[in-house]
Amino acid sequence: MSVLRPLDKLPGLNTATILLVGTEDVLLQQLAEAMLKEDCTSELKVHLAKSLPLPSNVNRPRIDLIVFVVNLHSKHSLRNVEESLHHVDAAFFLGKVSFLATGAGRESHCSIHRNTVMKLAHTYRSPLLFCDLEIEDFRATMAQRLVRMLQICAGHVPSVSALNLLSLLQNSENPSLEDL
Amino acid sequence: METQSEEQAAAEAADSRGEGEPLQVAGAQAARPEDRMALLLRVRAQTKQQLLEYKSMVDANEEKTPEQIMQEKQIEVKIEELEKEIEEAKIAFEMKKLALDSVLMDNMKQILSLNKSVMKSQQETRDLEDKLLDVRKKRLQLKQASERKLLEIQTEKNKQKDDLGSMENSGKIKTIQQNLEMEIQITTVIQHVFQNLILGSKANWAEDSALKETVLQLEKNLTMIQ
Numbered sequence: 001m002s003v004l005r006p007l008d009k010l011p012g013l014n015t016a017t018i019l020l021v022g023t024e025d026v027l028l029q030q031l032a033e034a035m036l037k038e039d040c041t042s043e044l045k046v047h048l049a050k051s052l053p054l055p056s057n058v059n060r061p062r063i064d065l066i067v068f069v070v071n072l073h074s075k076h077s078l079r080n081v082e083e084s085l086h087h088v089d090a091a092f093f094l095g096k097v098s099f100l101a102t103g104a105g106r107e108s109h110c111s112i113h114r115n116t117v118m119k120l121a122h123t124y125r126s127p128l129l130f131c132d133l134e135i136e137d138f139r140a141t142m143a144q145r146l147v148r149m150l151q152i153c154a155g156h157v158p159s160v161s162a163l164n165l166l167s168l169l170q171n172s173e174n175p176s177l178e179d180l
Numbered sequence: 181m182e183t184q185s186e187e188q189a190a191a192e193a194a195d196s197r198g199e200g201e202p203l204q205v206a207g208a209q210a211a212r213p214e215d216r217m218a219l220l221l222r223v224r225a226q227t228k229q230q231l232l233e234y235k236s237m238v239d240a241n242e243e244k245t246p247e248q249i250m251q252e253k254q255i256e257v258k259i260e261e262l263e264k265e266i267e268e269a270k271i272a273f274e275m276k277k278l279a280l281d282s283v284l285m286d287n288m289k290q291i292l293s294l295n296k297s298v299m300k301s302q303q304e305t306r307d308l309e310d311k312l313l314d315v316r317k318k319r320l321q322l323k324q325a326s327e328r329k330l331l332e333i334q335t336e337k338n339k340q341k342d343d344l345g346s347m348e349n350s351g352k353i354k355t356i357q358q359n360l361e362m363e364i365q366i367t368t369v370i371q372h373v374f375q376n377l378i379l380g381s382k383a384n385w386a387e388d389s390a391l392k393e394t395v396l397q398l399e400k401n402l403t404m405i406q
Contacts, residue, residue: 007234007237013226014219014223042222042226091237154226155230155232155233156222156225156226156229158225158228159229161229161232161233161236163236167266167267167270170263
């Protein structure tokens with residue numbers, strides 16, 4: 001399948017699957033391990049991919065949340081993410097996609113401006129998270145956040161849906177973008 | 181582009197933090213049915229939520245998307261309008277929830293106060309029952325005491341009767357009785373002697389009052405005294 005659709009498969013019982021897309025293998029692996037260490041009542045499945053589209057020969061469960069990881073130090077990762085975005089169905093952007101920008105701590109190494117990523121996230125109406133994945137504590141906190149988001153996107157939290165979460169997260173972001 | 185993608189973690193950790201693993205530890209047997217119940221309830225809630233999501237997607241897909249190609253600005257404006265509508269709907273919902281919650285609060289408070297009064301009256305009932313129990317116990321004790329006393333009285337009486345009976349059979353009384361009899365016989369003999377003396381004197385005893393009294397007195401039968 002060349003395009004990822006959010007609801008084309010039935011969900012697994014008590015299972016939540018997240019897909020991390022990014023060029024930084026090491027960081028993604030570490031983030032995945034941090035997420036799996038988290039205490040969670042549902043079963044977690046983490047899939048990693050360098051870019052989309054994913055090979056169609058693999059039998060994979062329904063993906064509940066896609067996180068695109070952009071490294072602010074390399075333009076290549078941004079381009080990779082932008083190209084992968086074409087292979088995601090529009091229905092995913094109703095709260096099941098999130099952007100994660102890493103490397104903002106070392107301002108001197110940043111080749112991509114923060115605003116570029118913010119504009120990207122604004123275009124796709126998805127939440128943008130900043131986290132330095134190289135630092136273990138921040139990584140652990142971000143893993144916690146992602147686990148909670150994943151639970152909501154998978155429908156494991158009653159009375160909160162992905163769309164709900166999206167509108168909750170957007171309120172704090174939009175005012176700043178109006179100033180741009 | 182298409183060949184580049186490597187899916188690294190297809191066999192990725194299905195690291196089940198779920199309830200499966202801890203349950204299989206031997207010795208956690210007592211917690212198993214409760215954990216299963218919890219799991220079932222959780223899965224039920226999840227399924228409900230997921231069903232809701234699918235339903236809403238189906239409803240959304242039935243909406244007709246605008247076919248004409250609009251300028252980007254117009255699309256942005258439209259999107260923002262829709263978002264505003266969503267926000268207003270959410271705010272209205274929250275207000276309704278708050279209103280309902282306040283009513284609920286009142287009910288809860290009433291229920292709490294009723295519970296308190298119920299507990300108080302139950303406490304009072306228990307106290308009264310305790311008192312009743314005490315009084316009954318005392319009555320029982322008194323009854324038993326009176327029983328004992330009556331029993332004592334009875335035994336005392338029986339003892340006295342026995343004593344009397346035994347006394348009568350003792351030898352002392354017999355000798356006294358014998359003496360008494362002998363005395364009476366002697367006195368009777370003396371009576372007869374005096375009588376015969378007076379009669380033998382051939383005096384007219386009826387005329388003299390003193391003699392009359394003496395004779396009559398001698399007539400008294402002493403055996404009656406026994």
